[in-house]
Amino acid sequence: MKISEVARQVGLQASAIRYYERIGLLPRAPRMSGQRRYDTTALYRLAIIQRARQLGFTLTEIRHLFFGFRDITRASERWRTLSQRKLAELDHLMDGIKTVRGVLNKLMTKCRCDTLDQCGKAIFQSMNRDVVARPLLASHRHREKYPTSLRT
Secondary structure (H helix, E strand, O other), rough: HHHHHHHHOOOOHHHHHHHHHHHHOOOOOOOEEEOOOOOOHHHHHHHHHHHHHEEEEEHHHHHHHHHHOOOEEEEEEEHHHHEEEEEEHHHHHHHHHHHHHHHHHHHHHHOOOOOOOHHHHHHHHHHHHHHHHHHHHHHHHHOOOHHHHHHH
């Protein structure tokens, strides 16, 4: 298949396919009369790349999916490993989103400032109080990741 046919079938621009080939995610296609020619395995590889991108995996993570394991590692184990990491990342992001939502809700319901200077003063004062609490919370979270017997 020509690159235009592959692009049409997988719903990508030809430039994206050339890029994936250039960075090594897609094997270099043989040429006929100077044009790239692909077989169906290129469609399958591109389907994996597209699904991984839709799920939020970076190109580096996708590269790890293809090349970061021993050749005998099953595809299911590769996906499981990367998915566990991505889920942990998403959990962390969701914690951050919940925090931001809480602050926004607090601003909407509790702010009674007449001027931005008053708001700035209140924010500044709360920042100084939070500086003490923030490292304590971060170190507490870090310790919880490991069983008590592994702490030194």
